[in-house]
Amino acid sequence: MTRQRALIVDDEPDIRELLEITLGRMKLDTRSARNVKEAREWLAKEPFDLCLTDMRLPDGTGLELVQHILQRHPQVPVAMITAYGSLDTAINALKAGAFDFLTKPVDLGRLRELVAAALRLRSADGEELPVDSRLLGNSPPMQSLRKQILKLARSQAPVYISGESGSGKELVARLIHEQGSRCEQPFVPVNCGAIPTELMESEFFGHKKGSFTGAIEDKQGLFQAANGGTLFLDEVADLPLPMQVKLLRAIQEKAVRAVGGQQELIVDVRILCATHKDLAGEVAAERFRQDLYYRLNVIELRVPALRERREDIALLTDSVLKRLAEGTGISAAKLDDDALEKLKSYRFPGNVRELENMLERAYTLCEDDRITASDLRLADCNPNSENGESNLAQIDNLEDHLEIIERKLIMQALEETRWNRTAAAQRLGLSFRSMRYRLKKLGID
Structure with missing residues (x-):
């Protein structure tokens, strides 16, 4: 050989x-x-x-x-x-x-x-990589995204993945990892907004037994868990400034020290990060450190919003409905032409995640495996115009309309924080007591 x-x-x-x-x-x-x-x-x-x-x-x-x-x-x-x-x-x-x-x-x-x-x-050069069924779409933005993923998978550079909530940023991070040289090593995702501030250092770097109240045994941190692989920092803009300093040092030195530990541990981790916020704007507002921003944003990869690739909606819809039908023993439901046109004209502020939730609800409401426009209940989703202004003529009851908006924002915050109520309350600027009251009022369990 x-x-x-x-x-x-x-x-x-x-x-x-x-x-x-x-x-x-x-x-x-x-x-x-x-x-x-x-x-x-x-x-x-x-x-x-x-x-x-x-x-x-x-x-x-x-x-x-x-x-x-x-x-x-x-x-x-x-x-x-x-x-x-x-x-x-x-x-x-x-x-x-x-x-x-x-x-x-x-x-x-x-x-x-x-x-x-x-x-x-x-x-791995020359191997034919199949189109991943998790990243569907034949639109120009999606074809460009797949090419960029393949290119970035060949590098060890930190990548900042930008895009709106629900657009698939974590999926993109997974594909970069799976198609790269670290594919056989761990991929460790973490939602930075879902970790309580007082536990952040322990979660990221681990701790030694007895280092603080409640530390009853040694614990491995996220950096150690991802050693040799990829650490994906989702919603990285939510990190508090003191933690940003410690994260910057870990990235620069390629070493971490557990809470209560005396020795540093060398770690080999590729960093991918994402946020739905404007990270450059967070730097300008002095809520995010500029030096950390430059370390994380070596290469930026933007994930397109669903409304930027409306031609993919039919393909995405078929895929979601087939997945919902799997295991039920019945055929997949189909959208009628009017329902599909309604989806194509909808703004989708929640992107692919919102489309999936909408179709799952419609799937349970439809009759004869046929989804109509009324089954989609787009009125409940507050379909605004492109400039975000509501059509007042469509509002019959102000209290009901405000409740729909409140429910949508709370659900979005809960989904983004993986149903961590404390983190969701912080994101919405609510006290935990107020959050608990609203969840009970809206019947959200």
Whole structure:
């Protein structure tokens, strides 16, 4: 079997020798170059499975080589070697398309992990990836989204996934993880808005037995649970400022210390994050740290709202109704033409999640496996115009109308916090007592 081959680019002989010996012990053939010119010559002569390049080279920079490889040899993962403390340089390399980065002095354990991850990614090249049934849609925005997911899966860069509530941000994060080199390692999602402030440090970094009242045994944190895999921080804008400082340090140092612990634990975690809020606006309002924003937002991926891809509604509807019918022993319900047109003209402030909830309700109300416009009960969903103004002529009773709006906002907050009533109350600016009263009044269990 032909051995896999790596190209090492560095002008320091000692570094080249160290990398050659380490990769040789991993059963890789290596070629070495002292500058950009020699690296390009090797790339033109032989195929490679991996490239490791220093940032500063006598006749150019590692970024120039990254860009050259992306254009001429896009299947070759490139890792950048930077000086210790040069995180800005490393981030620029990731933005340029580098697979990952190492800092000098090179940690050999980290080097071996990086090489193994890059080769796993390389071995998957050419495989035909099926269209994931969880990410449906043939509209141009969805075709573009799938291409971006495939591209980002080839990188280790932090990704900020933006989009409205219910648009599928967590699903996108899972697909990036599943199609990348960490796919066999854990994917750990966490809703930052659902964790009580006083427990955040323990949840993220773990704690030692006896470190605080109620700590009756050692507990592993989310970073430790995701070690080797991906940590997905949903609703990251809801993190309080003190926790943002601790999160920034964990990301920069790639190490965490459990509450009550004395030693730091090295962790290898890819960070993906999301929020339905405008994160740049949160930074401007000084509710989110700018330095953390730059660490998380190396690459931004926007998930389109459902109203931006109305041509996908029919496909999504068929899929949801088939899923609802599974296990019932009856055929899937169908929408009549009028009902489908009503859905296509609806604004969907809750996006795909709202569509699913709406169809589940209509499925239970319809007769003869046929869903009509009246079964959708769009009037209950407060279908506003694009500028958000209600049609007063449609309101028969103000109290009933306000109750519909109140129920919708409370349900949305509960869904976004995975039914954590305390976190949902905070999101709505309510006391827990007031939240409990409203839940009882509206009959929400």
